[in-house]
Amino acid sequence: MHLMQFRKKLEEGSFVVLAEMEPPKGVDTTVMTGHAVKVKGKVDAFLVPEMSNAVMRMSALGGAMVLQSKGMETIVQVCCRDRNRIALQADLLAAYACGITSVMAVTGQEPSYGDHHQARSVYDIDLLELLTAVSTLRNGRDMAGVELLGAPDFLMGASVNAGAPGISPEVEADDMKKKIDAGARFFITPPLFSVETIAPVLKRIDRSAVHIIPTVLLLKSLGMARYMARNVAHIHVPDALAERLETAPDRVRECVKIAKETISTFRAEGFSGVLLSTMGWEHKIAEVLEGV
Amino acid sequence: MIVAEKKPMEEIIEEVKRFENILVLGCNECVTVCEAGGKKEVGVLASALRMFFLKQGRKMRIDERTLERQCDPEYLEEIRDVADGYDAVVSLACGVGVQFTAEHYPNLPVYPGVDTCFMGVTEARGMWTERCQGCGRCILASTGGICPVARCAKRLFNGPCGGSSDGKCEIGKDTVCAWQLIIDRLRALGRMEEYERIAPIKDWSTDRAGGPRKIVREDLAP
Ligand code: SF4
Ligand code: SF4
Numbered sequence: 001m002h003l004m005q006f007r008k009k010l011e012e013g014s015f016v017v018l019a020e021m022e023p024p025k026g027v028d029t030t031v032m033t034g035h036a037v038k039v040k041g042k043v044d045a046f047l048v049p050e051m052s053n054a055v056m057r058m059s060a061l062g063g064a065m066v067l068q069s070k071g072m073e074t075i076v077q078v079c080c081r082d083r084n085r086i087a088l089q090a091d092l093l094a095a096y097a098c099g100i101t102s103v104m105a106v107t108g109q110e111p112s113y114g115d116h117h118q119a120r121s122v123y124d125i126d127l128l129e130l131l132t133a134v135s136t137l138r139n140g141r142d143m144a145g146v147e148l149l150g151a152p153d154f155l156m157g158a159s160v161n162a163g164a165p166g167i168s169p170e171v172e173a174d175d176m177k178k179k180i181d182a183g184a185r186f187f188i189t190p191p192l193f194s195v196e197t198i199a200p201v202l203k204r205i206d207r208s209a210v211h212i213i214p215t216v217l218l219l220k221s222l223g224m225a226r227y228m229a230r231n232v233a234h235i236h237v238p239d240a241l242a243e244r245l246e247t248a249p250d251r252v253r254e255c256v257k258i259a260k261e262t263i264s265t266f267r268a269e270g271f272s273g274v275l276l277s278t279m280g281w282e283h284k285i286a287e288v289l290e291g292v
Numbered sequence: 293m294i295v296a297e298k299k300p301m302e303e304i305i306e307e308v309k310r311f312e313n314i315l316v317l318g319c320n321e322c323v324t325v326c327e328a329g330g331k332k333e334v335g336v337l338a339s340a341l342r343m344f345f346l347k348q349g350r351k352m353r354i355d356e357r358t359l360e361r362q363c364d365p366e367y368l369e370e371i372r373d374v375a376d377g378y379d380a381v382v383s384l385a386c387g388v389g390v391q392f393t394a395e396h397y398p399n400l401p402v403y404p405g406v407d408t409c410f411m412g413v414t415e416a417r418g419m420w421t422e423r424c425q426g427c428g429r430c431i432l433a434s435t436g437g438i439c440p441v442a443r444c445a446k447r448l449f450n451g452p453c454g455g456s457s458d459g460k461c462e463i464g465k466d467t468v469c470a471w472q473l474i475i476d477r478l479r480a481l482g483r484m485e486e487y488e489r490i491a492p493i494k495d496w497s498t499d500r501a502g503g504p505r506k507i508v509r510e511d512l513a514p
């Protein structure tokens with residue numbers, strides 16, 4: 001069965017709520033499905049990352065199929081790092097046949113970031129080429145031009161750098177336009193804590209051509225906020241947040257509150273939805289989404 | 293050596309047609325040996341370009357020069373005094389030379405005049421074949437001196453695949469199976485016991501897959 005709540009809501013213009021659901025490193029999926037089932041109905045779809053940070057784990061397609069088999073909609077990531085064009089297309093066909101109707105293309109981080117430093121990365125095609133490939137499949141042909149027995153009608157998205165510090169808004173806006181031309185219909189941003197960081201890019205693109213879905217990251221501690229502010233180049237953590245956490249009587253509750261407020265801000269600002277990323281704290285998804 | 297092939301004339305014309313003063317810059321090393329970008333090829337290309345543009349009624353200045361190497365700052369400096377007089381350079385060096393020339397002359401457009409293909413040997417007059425991919429951790433000691441990274445179509449490390457037949461690779465009758473060569477050689481050297489050992493899983497972090505590479509020799513640094 002093809003699940004399409006995500007697409008339907010985007011088309012209607014209602015606010016979508018996505019949650020990141022990382023598959024396990026191993027074959028025991030009970031924890032993952034347990035977390036997902038608990039918020040079924042509160043989340044429109046689960047975004048299943050493809051081995052983020054180049055750490056080997058169950059593939060996004062595998063994880064997504066486990067969730068879909070339990071009636072939960074997923075958006076599966078497809079990544080240029082580990083598969084050549086043959087494998088990428090093959091997995092895309094498999095995904096659609098298994099009921100997955102939305103995909104998100106990512107470049108993927110170099111193996112040197114992850115836990116298999118000796119691996120040879122693939123990068124047979126890059127992100128733009130991958131988006132073009134998905135469009136080709138949608139039109140009923142593969143990259144070699146051969147006709148398909150049934151075409152996958154994917155809703156396709158991509159990662160963007162919009163809102164990340166140190167990125168030129170002009171270059172990023174051009175980059176987004178290229179991705180839209182290649183067929184991307186939704187963009188997922190890096191973790192954002194405010195609208196200000198992404199505003200200069202948004203000014204430069206046609207908002208009606210694409211759905212922008214910011215990532216809302218659940219901070220876990222003051223230490224994490226400080227660490228990210230200092231060491232994670234593509235995430236801007238405002239100083240005010242760290243100060244707020246410092247004085248909060250219950251820091252974990254404050255972290256949840258910050259995430260809730262961030263979601264409300266993005267909703268109020270007219271974004272198409274949010275992606276909640278809890279990085280190991282999936283048991284907190286329900287609490288963050290409570291009442292937002 | 294680094295083996296390169298001349299680019300088609302039309303492609304080079306397309307690159308340079310909007311300029312007036314062009315320097316065709318050759319290199320005296322690998323590309324001279326493989327007859328793609330040495331002094332001789334610089335002369336041939338420069339005359340062909342002159343002729344082409346003359347027929348079009350265009351007055352262009354097309355000069356010739358060949359440096360000892362384009363991958364060494366010392367030699368690149370030799371055109372410092374004349375560089376300003378050109379609108380563009382067509383470098384017939386390998387991709388390394390093209391880039392290094394551009395790095396040294398940031399305001400001068402530099403275009404490639406050859407397609408850089410591989411690291412290989414002159415197997416016969418007019419025939420060059422690949423031997424090494426610069427994987428950064430040479431395993432030739434255990435493969436009888438024949439490289440499976442560069443010469444096996446599937447980069448296998450533990451013997452031939454099922455496609456090897458009559459000593460030829462499954463990609464075509466013109467390609468020898470690298471593993472056939474390795475086995476023949478180990479046998480001739482009386483070292484077949486090495487073939488029986490399972491090779492350790494290859495560490496690709498020293499290959500290009502681990503990102504652009506760099507070697508720093510403290511003992512040589514000024
Ligand atoms: S093993 Fe690596 S370094 Fe040695 S010849 Fe082959 S590619 Fe070159
Ligand atoms: S036939 Fe030989 S050279 Fe060709 S892929 Fe197989 S083992 Fe490698």
